[in-house]
Amino acid sequence: MANRYDLQPNEVVLIKEESVMHGGFMSAYTHELILTNLNLVLVKKGMFGNSKGILSFPVNQIKVHNQRAQAMIGKATNGTNLLEVYFLNGHEKFAFQSGGKKKINAWIAKINEAVTGEAPSDEPVSGMALPGAELVAGVMKDTLGVFKSRLGVKSGTPVKLAVKCSSCGAPVAGVQGQRVACEYCGSAQQL
Template sequence: MVNYNLESNEAILIQSTGVLCEGGGIMTAYTDELILSNINIIHISKGIFGNAKGVKKYPLSQVKIINGEAQAIMGKSSNGMPDLQIYFVNGQLAFQFQSSGKKEIMGL
């Protein structure tokens, strides 16, 4: 796991390794980390050899809420694998999980 400095009022709820952020480019692999805290969704982009390439934070306050439901759902990627689709006020993200994708998504 890459060191991530939590805010003073932030706690990690769930973290997953072996994650692929869809739309990451041609040479993407299941090398990233995804962390859900009580404040943010944190995506840690990693290279093939495990070196951190970048950390992006997405505030939970920016996730779309429709009829009281957060718009984070299990969908299917272009290759037919289950993915986690998160819809934000200004865009969307999709993540695939290397092992037991459906089980990991349902656990979030």
Template sequence: MAKYNLEPSESILIQSTGVLCEGGGLMPGYTDELILTNMNIIHVSKGMFGNTKRVQKYPLNQVKIINGEAQAIMGKSTNGTPDLQIYFVNGQVAFKFQSSGKKEIVKYVNEISKVLTGNESSRKSTANQFAIPGAEMVAETLKDTVNVFKGTFGIKSKSKAADEPVRVTKKCIGCMSPLTGTKGQSIRCRYCDTDQIL
């Protein structure tokens, strides 16, 4: 890790190596370091041989906060890989991580949010940003279709949902009026007093 002189009331929250600052030169590589403190984001730009080229300090109090959310998010870079995007009052910066990218990004997003708002980020997008649109609906539909086939062929589901009572509507065998209740329930028709099982 590069040497960085902390302020008297500053402490390091997260440190990462193998970082790439987007737009960082002609031949960018995952050689940089990123340090998050309770006061600043420090980007240590390194050369090909590990020498420190530049130390850039971004004050956390300059990160935009909109609707109670710190504007540090997991986004997508131009090549589609996840990156950490931080929006400041006067600009923005994006970082990519060589290993465990999404995990690392979520850590930074949550820590920045905790410092600035007191809470972890409530954005669902940090976890689901890269899901295919509509995939959740398709998964639910497939699950329901499989359950219908299982029910049709008498295959019992091992889930607790199968143990829950099933609501049914049938016609009374005596007067043909509608009856509702749970499957297997013994019920008396309120019109003709005929007892039957749903």
């Protein structure tokens, strides 16, 4: 039996993952899942890497609703997150050994790209984020930074200062909070 998938001349790999479980979930995470621009391919492998066959699902057979491919996050009875893909004639379920929802969302985005031709957006597929949340978070971070600097709270990045020596008035430079010596009179001071 074949243990690898040979690409057609007009076919390219979009994403692939090893350690995948398929279907009934009585098997281990031994399979490999490959998404190309033409097919969703499952290379079935046994516990010791021996070939168990190849299943190929054409991406043009994946259902579409509201310009989105019908690929979504599901849950197994044991609570494991699943990638569920709905085809014109049935559906398939896949679980990844690692990566969780983030990895499944990456697969959903790539499947949607392969089916609809639209590049994935930066929005999470799960719909968990509120519209504009990223903008609000950025504004809050900037505001907090201003408060910290006004209150003298040290942040992770050093602040460079240039002041006059308290003894002779010569320029002294360094990092805020650092103890420096004046080059002219030698007096020590903290910036």
